[in-house]
Amino acid sequence: MNAERKTGEIELVNLTKRYGETVAVAGVNLTIPHGSYCCLLGPSGCGKTTILRMIAGHETPTSGDIRIGGSSVVGQPPVRRGTAMMFQSYALFPHLSVLDNVAFPLKMRGLDRDRRHAAAREILSKVGLERFAERLPAQLSGGQQQRVALARSLITNPRVLLLDEPLSALDEYLRLRMRGELRRIQREFGITFIHVTHTQLEAIAVADMLVVMDQGRIEQASGPREIFDQPRSPYVARFIGGQNVLGGIVESVADDITLLKGDQGARFAIRTNGSRPALGSRLYFAIRRDRVSLSRAVENETSSTIPNFVRGTVHAIEYQGSYVKVTVDVPGLEEFVANVSDGAYFVDPLEIGQPVLANWKMEDVHRLEGDEQASTAQPRLETALS
Numbered sequence: 558m559n560a561e562r563k564t565g566e567i568e569l570v571n572l573t574k575r576y577g578e579t580v581a582v583a584g585v586n587l588t589i590p591h592g593s594y595c596c597l598l599g600p601s602g603c604g605k606t607t608i609l610r611m612i613a614g615h616e617t618p619t620s621g622d623i624r625i626g627g628s629s630v631v632g633q634p635p636v637r638r639g640t641a642m643m644f645q646s647y648a649l650f651p652h653l654s655v656l657d658n659v660a661f662p663l664k665m666r667g668l669d670r671d672r673r674h675a676a677a678r679e680i681l682s683k684v685g686l687e688r689f690a691e692r693l694p695a696q697l698s699g700g701q702q703q704r705v706a707l708a709r710s711l712i713t714n715p716r717v718l719l720l721d722e723p724l725s726a727l728d729e730y731l732r733l734r735m736r737g738e739l740r741r742i743q744r745e746f747g748i749t750f751i752h753v754t755h756t757q758l759e760a761i762a763v764a765d766m767l768v769v770m771d772q773g774r775i776e777q778a779s780g781p782r783e784i785f786d787q788p789r790s791p792y793v794a795r796f797i798g799g800q801n802v803l804g805g806i807v808e809s810v811a812d813d814i815t816l817l818k819g820d821q822g823a824r825f826a827i828r829t830n831g832s833r834p835a836l837g838s839r840l841y842f843a844i845r846r847d848r849v850s851l852s853r854a855v856e857n858e859t860s861s862t863i864p865n866f867v868r869g870t871v872h873a874i875e876y877q878g879s880y881v882k883v884t885v886d887v888p889g890l891e892e893f894v895a896n897v898s899d900g901a902y903f904v905d906p907l908e909i910g911q912p913v914l915a916n917w918k919m920e921d922v923h924r925l926e927g928d929e930q931a932s933t934a935q936p937r938l939e940t941a942l943s
C-alpha cells in the first residue's frame with residue numbers, strides 16, 4: 558500500500574491542448590507533489606478543467622506529456638492511470654442504495670458482492686455515512702450526496718483524486734462545512750487531490766498548493782499564503798482579491814526607496830529591494846485591503862505631497878461581521894477597497910458620498926511584476942472576490 562501511494566506525483570510537461578485554432582492549454586509545465594491538495598483556480602475558459610480532463614484521460618493532449626509517479630500516462634485509458642474523478646453533478650445512480658453506489662466501481666472490476674459491500678461499508682465509515690448505507694440518494698441532503706460521490710471515487714484506492722467544481726452545487730452553509738471535510742479526508746487518505754474551482758476563498762481554504770491560471774497559462778503556482786500576500790502580477794493580485802493595485806511613474810530612487818507619482822498626482826513610496834528602476838518607468842504595487850486606514854477628509858485638504866495617501870469618496874459600505882468593507886471611488890483607479898475592523902469602524906462610522914483619505918505604511922507595500930498592458934487588464938466580474 559505505501560509503495561503504491563508514493564506514486565501520486567503529477568508532472569505536466571509542455572502540456573498543450575488545441576481545439577482547431579483555439580488554444581485551451583498553452584505549454585503548461587507543473588509538478589504537483591505526492592500527497593498534496595492542489596487547486597487549479599481561474600476564470601471560466603482559462604484551461605483548468607481541460608487540464609483535469611487530460612490528467613483523467615477524458616481528453617488527449619495535442620502535445621506534451623502527463624506523468625503520474627514518473628511514468629507517462631498519455632494514451633492510457635482512465636482505468637489504468639490510477640486516478641478517480643469526482644464530477645460536479647456527483648452522477649449517483651438514483652435507483653441504487655448508498656452502499657451499492659459506493660460499491661459500483663468494484664462491481665465493474667468483477668469483485669463479488671460480499672467483498673465489494675465490505676469495502677463500501679469501510680469507506681462509508683470514514684466519511685461518516687455508514688448509517689445511511691441502505692438509503693437512496695434522493696433521501697440524502699446535498700452534503701451527504703457529495704460524500705457518497707467522494708466515497709465512490711476513493712473506493713478503488715486511486716493514486717490521484719480529481720475534483721471538478723465539487724462544491725458548486727451546495728449552498729453557502731454546506732460549502733463551508735464540506736470544504737473542511739474534503740481537506741480532512743485528503744489528509745486521512747494521504748493521496749493527491751487536484752481540485753478545480755473558480756472560487757478564490759474556497760481554493761485558499763483547502764489548498765496547500767494553488768495554481769492561478771488565465772488564458773491557458775499558469776500565472777503563479779505556490780502556497781495560498783504566498784499568493785495572497787505576495788502576488789506576482791497585477792492580474793494575480795486582482796483575481797485573488799484582498800489587494801488594491803496601484804501604479805505610478807518613477808520620480809526618484811534613493812536608499813532602496815523609490816518614489817512614484819500616480820496618474821492623479823498622488824505620490825507613493827515603495828521599497829525596491831536593491832533594484833534601481835529607471836527614472837520615468839512605470840511600476841505597479843499592491844496593498845492589502847486590511848492594511849489600509851481611512852480618515853475623514855477635510856474640504857480642500859490635499860495629500861499629494863505626502864506619500865502613500867489617496868483621496869476619494871465613499872462609494873459603498875458593506876458590513877461583513879468582523880470587518881466593514883468600504884469601497885472608495887478614487888480618480889484613475891478601477892477599484893479601491895479598505896477592510897476596516899468592525900471595532901475601529903463603528904467608533905466613527907462613515908457615510909456614502911463622504912470624502913475620505915486612505916493611507917498605508919510603506920512596509921505593507923508589495924511590488925508587482927508585469928508590464929502596463931498586463932497590469933491594466935481586469936479579471937472578469939464573475940470571478941471577483943467580494
